[in-house]
Amino acid sequence: EITLKLILPNWASNKEGGDTILLSHISDNNYVGDFGLQGANSFDWAHPLCYESAGCSDISQNVFCKSIEKSCKKGLVDLDISEYSFSELQKGITVEFALNMEIALHRLSVPSSILDSMNSDTTQVSLPVLPSDLLKLILEIADRGDTPYSTSFSICDDDKIEICKNDQTIEFSTNGITEFTNQFGESVTSLIKSELKTSSKIGDIDIDGFNINTTLGGLIDTDSIIGDEEGIVLSINIPKVRTTIGLGNSWSEIYEIINNGETDNLNIDINAPLLDNIVNPIMTPMIKAMDGLTGALTLVAASTITDGLAIKDIKTDLPNSDSLDMPLELKLTLPLGIYLEDLTSMSGRSSSFFNSEERQVIEYRIVSGDTDSINFNLIIGWQWILQQLLPYIFFTLLFISWRIRARIKKRNKKKRASEIKILKAEASENMFARSIILNPDIEVIGVSNCKISIKKRVNS
Incomplete structure (x- = not known):
């Protein structure tokens, strides 16, 4: 027969509240002993846990585990x-x-x-x-x-x-x-x-x-x-x-x-x-x-x-x-x-x-x-x-900017075409006209239907 004596730490005690546990081993391979952790210094699980430990109880607002x-x-x-x-x-x-x-x-x-x-x-x-x-x-x-x-x-x-x-x-x-x-x-x-x-x-x-x-x-x-x-x-x-x-x-x-x-x-x-x-x-x-x-x-x-x-x-x-x-x-x-x-x-x-x-x-x-x-x-x-709404606002502003640019571009194109048309008309009117040379010593009296100028010399 062998007897084992366990001296418990300060946080544990046996069922009677003592600080030792006796375990016996007898010849028929049976163990004799009563093993338990309890007492004043042992761990007692029956208590609540709170997020804030101060004043923790089962009815606390910050409790997350109750004592039961x-x-x-x-x-x-x-x-x-x-x-x-x-x-x-x-x-x-x-x-x-x-x-x-x-x-x-x-x-x-x-x-x-x-x-x-x-x-x-x-x-x-x-x-x-x-x-x-x-x-x-x-x-x-x-x-x-x-x-x-x-x-x-x-x-x-x-x-x-x-x-x-x-x-x-x-x-x-x-x-x-x-x-x-x-x-x-x-x-x-x-x-x-x-x-x-x-x-x-x-x-x-x-x-x-x-x-x-x-x-x-x-x-x-x-x-x-x-x-x-x-x-x-x-x-x-x-x-x-x-x-x-x-x-x-x-x-x-x-x-x-x-x-x-x-x-x-x-x-x-x-x-x-x-x-x-x-x-x-x-x-x-x-x-x-x-x-x-x-x-x-x-x-x-x-x-x-x-x-x-x-x-x-x-x-x-x-x-x-x-x-x-x-x-x-x-x-x-x-x-x-x-x-x-x-x-x-x-x-x-x-x-x-x-x-x-x-x-x-x-x-x-x-x-x-x-x-x-x-x-x-x-x-x-x-x-x-x-x-x-930002994507919609962005694409709307982008569309408006594109339309304004397209309108300005179209207006400038039409204005340029109009100016070119006027220049072409003026060029066609002066195509067969004879150049008139201005001379201060000659006075033009008249121009006939055949485009013949009648002039006279002016004495200075």
């Missing part, structure tokens, strides 16, 4: 729409945008099926929640062994996507984590591009030239305290990209719709360039990839241990965080010349301001298990209207 939620993760979407204009020649709407997204994991619930598979009649493991710092500590401890532990997982389950057929391998060592981070970023990028290719709601985008930067951070703990305030973060950055969202009708169909005054047959390839049409094809693969990673970490942890056009009184219902599987912080930067006036939400979680470029920035937080609606007036300023 074992699993906690949050998302950030920063969408910058720099251009939103009509494309007349392509029969659609041109959108130019840049996108930054983050998914942060703060704590993770361990499935009961995993714990049940590890429990026996003589051994019970109690570890309902894994904080993010404990996951980082597991990675650090695993690196100390001669043969680092490794595991594999899949980031998606779609057999039609090539990247889903290949498992992601993570080795719990310093070099292994670095290599995995690079590989994981490339895999998520490939998954997002596959999602964009198969998604018809975001328009026609040149995927080959589509630049996506993926990073996985927060895998190293920066302090000696085990908690869940600093999460493991998966970040996506998409530099500015341009896409055109077209109408599904032909020009003849649009002409018929306009003439008949019917709009029921107007087909738009997407509902509108709404936030979710741009975000969802990118956010969904991120969530799948993060779920695959956290699932692998759970297994490892458990087994190891103002003037302008105004459109008023717009009201729209917002989805709750259940449809996105996490609380979400939205940041939307509108194009110059378009802004929202009198923006209000029932929950009071919306705000707006103007940045240094005089563009309005909308901020909104979607909270777990809550629904909300917002009201606003959409103001389309004259600056944006003039931008849309």
Whole structure:
């Protein structure tokens, strides 16, 4: 029989509140022991997490995880729409945008099926929640062994996507984590591009030239305290990209719709360039990839241990965080010349301001298990209207300039032709006329019908 005594760190205690755990190994290969992490100094997951830690509670306006939620993760979407204009020649709407997204994991619930598979009649493991710092500590401890532990997982389950057929391998060592981070970023990028290719709601985008930067951070703990305030973060950055969202009708169909005054047959390839049409094809693969990673970490942890056009009184219902599987912080930067006036939400979680470029920035937080609606007036300023009319104004001025130049050129041509005609007439009249030589000593008396001049000499 072998007895192992574990002296716990100051943040953990056994089920009785002590600082040691005794494990026994007897001859019939059974383990005897009661292993649990709890007590005054151990990690207590039953607390809320807020964007601002001061005065955080379940009823705070800035809470993103409540004290009853074992699993906690949050998302950030920063969408910058720099251009939103009509494309007349392509029969659609041109959108130019840049996108930054983050998914942060703060704590993770361990499935009961995993714990049940590890429990026996003589051994019970109690570890309902894994904080993010404990996951980082597991990675650090695993690196100390001669043969680092490794595991594999899949980031998606779609057999039609090539990247889903290949498992992601993570080795719990310093070099292994670095290599995995690079590989994981490339895999998520490939998954997002596959999602964009198969998604018809975001328009026609040149995927080959589509630049996506993926990073996985927060895998190293920066302090000696085990908690869940600093999460493991998966970040996506998409530099500015341009896409055109077209109408599904032909020009003849649009002409018929306009003439008949019917709009029921107007087909738009997407509902509108709404936030979710741009975000969802990118956010969904991120969530799948993060779920695959956290699932692998759970297994490892458990087994190891103002003037302008105004459109008023717009009201729209917002989805709750259940449809996105996490609380979400939205940041939307509108194009110059378009802004929202009198923006209000029932929950009071919306705000707006103007940045240094005089563009309005909308901020909104979607909270777990809550629904909300917002009201606003959409103001389309004259600056944006003039931008849309600028091509028409340019071509109109160009046409007017061409017509004025053509008229001046035609008038000068007619004037020159008239002058030439007069010169020709004068030349024909003087063709047979005899030149008259003036002499002060001779006086012309008369000219006969035969053009004979009669002269006389004048005495000086």
